Amino acid sequence: RRRKIPTKKLERPITCRNSDGTIAGKKDITKFVKMDLNINGHNEQLDAVVTPLQSSDLFLGHDWLTNHNPRD
Numbered sequence: 001r002r003r004k005i006p007t008k009k010l011e012r013p014i015t016c017r018n019s020d021g022t023i024a025g026k027k028d029i030t031k032f033v034k035m036d037l038n039i040n041g042h043n044e045q046l047d048a049v050v051t052p053l054q055s056s057d058l059f060l061g062h063d064w065l066t067n068h069n070p071r072d
Helices: 062-068
Strands: 008-014 029-039 042-049
Antiparallel strands (some): 008 029
């Protein structure tokens, strides 16, 4: 909402879980956005799910980090 990026509805809601397996948040994730990501010259388009985060605008998950292996 804050960035006014148009969202799309997920076919199936996603339950967000913490690393210990407990459910995070009060609601399932139901929306996503198509976005262009540019990090230090690396460009790609990705689908990002929309969920409220306390301290960040974007969270790149373990799968993305494993596939891209970013370095300093």
